[in-house]
Amino acid sequence: MNKDQVKGRVEEAKGKIKEVAGKLLDDDDMELEGKVQKHVGKVQSGFGDVKDEIKKAVDD
Template identity: 65%
Template sequence: MNKDQVKGRIEEVKGKVKEVAGKITDDKNLEVKGNIQKNSGKAQAGFGDLKNDLKKGS
């Protein structure tokens, strides 16, 4: 795993926790922020996956 994959997955988990906390506390703002952070983490992890695949292909 490269650093983009690791950081992305960490951000994904942190975002999911915020999203769930927002749902539990009925805090729509926190829920939205968590969702954005989760999706941003997914994108970063995907970028890391792509970099890893390209490195393996060479």
């Protein structure tokens, strides 16, 4: 697992927590911010996955 994968998954988790907290507190802005953060984390971890696959392909 590389740094982008780890950071991305952490951001996904933080975003999900913020999204749920926004729903519970009826705070639309917090909920939206959480959704955005979650999706940014998915993109970052996806980028890390691609980097990992490229590295594996080059090493083989």
